[in-house]
Amino acid sequence: SFNDLVQEGRVDGLLIASARPGHPLLTALNSGAVPHVFLNRSVEGSGRNVTMDVARSSVTALDHLHSLGHRAVGHIAGPPGITPSEVRKEAFLRHADTLGLAAAPVASGDFTEDGGGSAARELLRPPAGGARPPVTALYTSSLAQAIGAMAAIRDLGLRIPEDVSVVGNDDLPxxxxxxxxxxxxxxxxxxLGTAAVDALVATIEGRPVGDVVVPTEPRLVLRGSTARPAGPGGTP
Structure with a gap:
């Protein structure tokens, strides 16, 4: 167990990426027996958080979709209580308001393909008497959610990007x-990983660390899943 490893002195330091509050590991670390830093999450008052500006990812995604002409954009958030996801969701809602979007509904799901699929079906449920989906684009909180959302869109008989554009958060091959x-x-x-390792080494060596925010901006990787919305002002 973790406690056994600590007591036996077999753990020099920990990078902790758990995003769930109240994790039992946090209680075990309160003793300060093991040097540690929190990676891509914040524990208030710890002075050892290594994070990035996750709110900017929502701004980047929305600016892209808005520039294409989308005015009704749905967001697939992660489960409640997970800090990076909550920050992305709040930033999405704030920036949607700033841009004056006609609709910016949010649905939550696990960071899985199934979670993304069920949330996408909720957001794309046609309004009563309406032939078009209520949103013309989706921005997801994780890549796995985007994959599930794309499958759900196809299952609904809709096309990507002609009917629904999709932007996923984080990029993998x-x-x-x-x-x-x-x-x-x-x-x-x-x-982020480099900064976290540097902070952990400093902590192990007894040097002061403090919270670290990686300054690099999010980068839009433009591929084929986004286009102008169909209908007035867009392309069919």
Missing amino acids: VAAHLHPPLTTVAMPLYE
């Missing part, structure tokens, strides 16, 4: 091999 290839917001994961 598989995104380029989907059908169509998925537009993503690439976060500075390499820089």
